[in-house]
Amino acid sequence: MVARIAGVFDEKLTEAIANSKILVVGAGGIGCEILKNLVLTGFPQIEIIDLDTIDVSNLNRQFLFHKEHVGKSKAQVAKDSALSFNPNVNIVAHHDSVISNDYGVSYFKQFNIVMNALDNRVARNHVNRMCLAANVPLIETGTAGYAGQVELIKKGLTQCYECQPKAPQKTFPGCTIRNTPSEPIHCIVWAKHLFNQLFGEEDPDQDVSPDTEDPEAAGTAGKTALSSQQTESGNIERKSTRTWAAETNYNPEKLFTKLFGDDIKYLLSMENLWKKRRPPTPLSWDNLPGKGDAPKQHSGLPDQRVWSVNECAEVFAASCQALQTELKGRPEGDHLVWDKDDKSAMDFVTACANIRAYIFSIPLKSRFEVKSMAGNIIPAIATANAIVAGLAVLRAQGILKGEIESCTSVYLRPKVNHRGQLFVPERTLTAPNPKCYVCAPKPEVALVCNLKHLTLKDLTAAFKDGLNMQAPDATVEGKGLVVLSSEPGETDHNNQKTLEEIGLNDGCALLVDDFLQNYEVRVRLQQEDEENSWRLVTDTDAPMPGPKEEEPANGSNGAEEPKPGPSRTHHDSDSDMEIIDEDDNGEPMEKPPKRRRKEVSDEIVEIC
Numbered sequence: 107m108v109a110r111i112a113g114v115f116d117e118k119l120t121e122a123i124a125n126s127k128i129l130v131v132g133a134g135g136i137g138c139e140i141l142k143n144l145v146l147t148g149f150p151q152i153e154i155i156d157l158d159t160i161d162v163s164n165l166n167r168q169f170l171f172h173k174e175h176v177g178k179s180k181a182q183v184a185k186d187s188a189l190s191f192n193p194n195v196n197i198v199a200h201h202d203s204v205i206s207n208d209y210g211v212s213y214f215k216q217f218n219i220v221m222n223a224l225d226n227r228v229a230r231n232h233v234n235r236m237c238l239a240a241n242v243p244l245i246e247t248g249t250a251g252y253a254g255q256v257e258l259i260k261k262g263l264t265q266c267y268e269c270q271p272k273a274p275q276k277t278f279p280g281c282t283i284r285n286t287p288s289e290p291i292h293c294i295v296w297a298k299h300l301f302n303q304l305f306g307e308e309d310p311d312q313d314v315s316p317d318t319e320d321p322e323a324a325g326t327a328g329k330t331a332l333s334s335q336q337t338e339s340g341n342i343e344r345k346s347t348r349t350w351a352a353e354t355n356y357n358p359e360k361l362f363t364k365l366f367g368d369d370i371k372y373l374l375s376m377e378n379l380w381k382k383r384r385p386p387t388p389l390s391w392d393n394l395p396g397k398g399d400a401p402k403q404h405s406g407l408p409d410q411r412v413w414s415v416n417e418c419a420e421v422f423a424a425s426c427q428a429l430q431t432e433l434k435g436r437p438e439g440d441h442l443v444w445d446k447d448d449k450s451a452m453d454f455v456t457a458c459a460n461i462r463a464y465i466f467s468i469p470l471k472s473r474f475e476v477k478s479m480a481g482n483i484i485p486a487i488a489t490a491n492a493i494v495a496g497l498a499v500l501r502a503q504g505i506l507k508g509e510i511e512s513c514t515s516v517y518l519r520p521k522v523n524h525r526g527q528l529f530v531p532e533r534t535l536t537a538p539n540p541k542c543y544v545c546a547p548k549p550e551v552a553l554v555c556n557l558k559h560l561t562l563k564d565l566t567a568a569f570k571d572g573l574n575m576q577a578p579d580a581t582v583e584g585k586g587l588v589v590l591s592s593e594p595g596e597t598d599h600n601n602q603k604t605l606e607e608i609g610l611n612d613g614c615a616l617l618v619d620d621f622l623q624n625y626e627v628r629v630r631l632q633q634e635d636e637e638n639s640w641r642l643v644t645d646t647d648a649p650m651p652g653p654k655e656e657e658p659a660n661g662s663n664g665a666e667e668p669k670p671g672p673s674r675t676h677h678d679s680d681s682d683m684e685i686i687d688e689d690d691n692g693e694p695m696e697k698p699p700k701r702r703r704k705e706v707s708d709e710i711v712e713i714c
């Protein structure tokens with residue numbers, strides 16, 4: 107099949123398409139559809155980036171992929187399949203993350219349009235910034251089940267992806283996860299944290315052991331267990347869960363006894379917690395419910411059967427061993443990454459979540475249900491992806507025709523509205539938010555924190571997690587003193603110092619920038635004595651993401667929930683670098699070396 111557009115579109119559009127160069131980011135459900143549409147419409151030059159390989163679970167809706175492609179690069183296979191429709195197209199495939207130094211502003215500048223078909227906010231935020239910096243129109247797409255949306259983002263003309271704060275992502279208080287779960291999701295989050303503690307990237311915020319600081323357990327709670335733990339072990343030195351597990355050679359029985367026996371007994375000793383709650387029941391490896399029982403009759407798919415506690419323990423033991431072997435095969439210091447499509451990782455989380463659920467008298471869930479909850483999945487609908495991809499390519503044509511003003515956002519609704527509409531377009535483009543902390547001419551936010559407690563390490567996390575920077579650098583405004591450097595080793599020695607210790611005071615302003623994103627923001631420090639964490643506040647006084655959050659509980663492609671009607675305002679949704687840029691004459695020029703600041707601030711002096 108070879109596409110020919112001559113005679114289909116008017117001359118102007120035909121020529122514009124013929125001279126266009128498009129970047130598609132993501133070769134998943136929507137990305138494959140976009141690529142197919144572009145190729146069949148006759149777009150001659152396309153680049154596609156995707157970091158992932160094809161999983162068997164993609165095959166039901168990502169039609170450029172077939173069984174024989176499982177395990178291969180999505181970008182490469184998408185390219186090969188698309189070329190079979192139209193071999194005259196020049197497609198460049200990158201099996202890579204778009205958040206890489208290889209794709210700097212000059213890379214983005216070569217495209218007429220960038221089309222996002224991503225599934226996570228971090229990557230979307232990043233591409234948003236790159237397109238703003240490169241001044242290239244971005245068509246942002248997403249679906250969630252039967253709903254979807256397509257929106258144009260163009261510097262100075264429309265809102266950017268970050269102009270309006272997104273609905274806060276679902277988080278759970280740490281003490282609910284660690285001490286008092288009451289819903290299956292609490293146990294699933296705990297099990298995912300446990301995976302990271304044992305096999306993944308260890309994160310102190312994902313501690314799975316009983317939380318002795320739980321305000322509800324204040325008083326004498328926990329003392330019994332703490333003292334008995336001391337006498338048993340003879341010391342009170344706390345080891346990380348990983349160190350302890352490694353010392354036991356990931357012995358499933360020992361792990362089980364600690365996690366589902368001893369730790370639960372410890373929780374029971376925090377008596378205040380159980381005054382108004384049903385107390386948990388510690389389990390013993392030798393005496394598990396369901397032992398010796400035949401598996402219950404089940405007519406559905408195997409993954410839809412709820413396992414007995416005994417079966418969970420067996421799966422726990424097998425998956426622990428498999429994951430340990432996998433970890434041992436990795437280079438020293440490397441870790442596993444939790445993935446809902448990895449059998450052992452998914453088995454481990456299902457088993458642990460259900461054992462914990464049983465202990466806390468919470469209903470058990472099938473592997474299928476746990477997968478959906480753990481992966482925050484709303485089933486992806488192939489037709490919704492196809493519709494959104496079709497609309498996105500129509501918008502691309504609108505831009506190329508020079509009719510960018512008419513390229514308003516379009517929402518695909520899960521049901522027809524009272525006007526009989528399934529597609530609801532906005533009437534006009536939505537102007538940028540002048541106070542946006544990304545696309546405003548002089549972006550600014552306040553960082554509310556306790557300067558006596560917040561360390562420079564925490565500050566880096568605040569800029570990465572809160573401002574979605576990849577490699578933040580920070581200087582003191584007006585002084586040029588470097589507080590944080592993304593150059594390895596430059597300011598690391600200050601990591602444990604508090605902001606107060608390095609001389610930063612209430613009202614101090616930092617200029618924080620991300621070189622790759624070509625993004626700078628002024629951050630005012632605001633002291634709050636009560637604060638034991640940090641939060642970023644914009645003038646729009648809408649909440650911004652705070653410290654570490656769970657993944658959003660929205661669709662596979664992360665579409666924001668479309669709100670009814672077109673009247674809706676747009677609330678939705680290092681290494682060494684060698685970047686060759688273009689100067690005013692269009693000639694490539696060497697990127698100036700990364701800005702060097704006068705001095706690195708490591709003195710304990712008042713610097714502002």
Ligand SMILES: Nc1ncnc2c1ncn2[C@@H]1O[C@H](COP(=O)(O)OP(=O)(O)OP(=O)(O)O)[C@@H](O)[C@H]1O
Pocket residue numbers: 131132133134135136137155156157158163164180202203204205223224225226229486662663
């Ligand atoms: N930083 C990134 N760089 C490049 N591609 C990315 C990046 N982040 C996500 N992607 C890609 O975006 C695509 C999104 O597609 P989609 O939402 O259909 O997800 P999926 O992983 O194919 O399916 P599912 O999540 O439902 O299993 C994925 O192929 C994913 O690999």
Ligand SMILES: [Zn+2]
Pocket residue numbers: 265266267268269270538539542543544545546
């Ligand atoms: Zn903005």
